Amino acid sequence: MSRTKSKPNVEVCGDCGAPDATWASVNKGLLLCTQCCSIHRSLGRHISQTKSTLKSTWNPNQLNMVLALNNNAANNIWEHTLLENGSRLMKKKPGPKDSLSVKEEYIKAKHQQCLYAFRENYEDGLLSVENELGKQLHASVRTPNLETSFRLLALGADPNYFHDEKGSTPLHVAVNSDQKLQVELLLVYGADPTFPDSQRRTPVDYSRQTNNKELMNRLIESQYEVTDSFSYYLSLKKPDHCNGVHFLIPSTGFKSNTASLAKLQKLPNHVFEELVMDVYDEVDRRQTQSIWLSCADTTELNDVPFLPVDNTLSTTRNQGRQKLARFTTPELKSLVYEILIDTQRRQSGNSDKSSMNHLRQTSEIDDDPLYDSVADDEDYAVPMSKENEPSKEETVISVDTLTKTNQVLEALTKQLKNSDNTITDLRAEVSKLRQCVKTLQNENTELKSRLSQKVSFQNGDSGFDSLEFIGENQALESTPSLISNGKADEIEMRHNKKSQRPTSMFETREGLGKAANWQAMKAQLRQSENVRNLSPGYINHVGPYEREAIMHITEQITRxxxxLFISIQEPESEDCVGCGENVKITIHKLAGVLSKETDTEKIKLMIDLVNKLQPECQLLRNSKMINDSKSLENHFGNIRDIAFNLAKCTKDIVTKYSISQ
Structure with a gap:
């Protein structure tokens, strides 16, 4: 994709093009005007780290790094899609005279949502992408090409990527190549100067080996960036790292609080680190705020009264970060002073004598503090001065409020107990009802089996020929016996007359579904008589082996x-889809055994029917799952009709091949 690049002016804002840009975003590599900087500050330090180019304290190499990125068109990385030829966004960059709301909308889309940033499409997985970016960054930091490294970091390259083949990180390479601006860029994006390589050497060891004192002091200073900021906030001085002094705790003007310091010592290391980082962000906000208010053109712009929300942190921690703004300056400095003391103790070990001696000098404390005890929620509160101590009236009000709260809690507890008892009773009733339903289902199954045995005994056969019995009971519950003589149809006729006698002359004889009625039974009887009157030579070509196979397969079809009927009637039985598949398999077996010369039409009819059966079974199961009663009844009737016709065709085949015996 082609892009239109232009050499930027170092004195203009990277977001709106306003002249006299006196602020900078360190991690974005941009110079900013005062208005755009106010929007950057509202985004939070985790998105844009703003500093004044005129009044803030800078390391010379860090300022040179920001200016080099700004001069080398680093802004094109954040505005890549806007510079594309034929861009689909059709987004216009705001100008210096546009309103603050227009600039705010553009800056949030550009820096917070990264809508216009450069993005490459990778076909490989996320791990492969990270490895590729890390290898490219590892190779780029050895050169003075700062824009390439910045683009890779903006794409998500890990500044602490460990190259397996080289056995080092990008910071090792940059220090060994004496690339000071590359070192500053990596430090801004979180490179760890204490990370060892495959030979257990840190970047500080590399700078010490090459006798590069400037880089060595910068790397050591980066390790103590937080504590140096705290020391400067308290005394406007920083430790002398060149002479081995890494902690500077003011000896006058501050006095540690025994209770607060003891509670800090009880915090686990990871919780203490989170607290330190939150306090560091608050100190940076207040220092930037003091510089911000000293500028004449910032009085009418939006202020940042507390730390902005960081979506990567929990809601509780964001609330705690914002509550730091309530601390007065003396309270915050007292907290920073105690953090410095405990940080020195933690880095030098829990048994550090100087820290304990300092603690004993300031106040009385037990010789063995309970570091393993857990602090209460009240322990994290800032100790109040005498002026802020609650009065007696406030104490009485708080006691009354506590009493009312206890009463409400007791009432809620009673309601919860009553609800639990009600739930227990309802569960017992449900279990009883389930047991009753199960008993009724067992009795229903037993009655069905007895009724089927009684009807089969009265008919003198197994019920295969009683097609009306199938339709009335919606199941075939007995194994059919093969018809051996021509009197079977007469027996079935008498049974049908007996079982289907109408109660009045206007009542129709209803059988299975829509197909079975009295006229259909008479037509069936005539068809059986026609088959019986066929000449014996019609099927004399069928041998005993083939006839026995046909009888065996028809018995399988019947079963x-x-x-299938049992599966569609009883929910706890087998799945009807599997039963329908078994019917299809047995029909195809029968089609392979029957004669293609004489039974072609019958085979075709049965195959057409069984091909319709499987989709209906699938639709019936889906209707059961979604509990669609109307669709369930429809598919249930279709399956019954198909099964009835299949049973009828099977009976015709049994009758036909029984005549030749």
């Missing part, structure tokens, strides 16, 4: 149809 599979029985299982």
């Amino acid at each position: 599979s149809i029985q299982k």
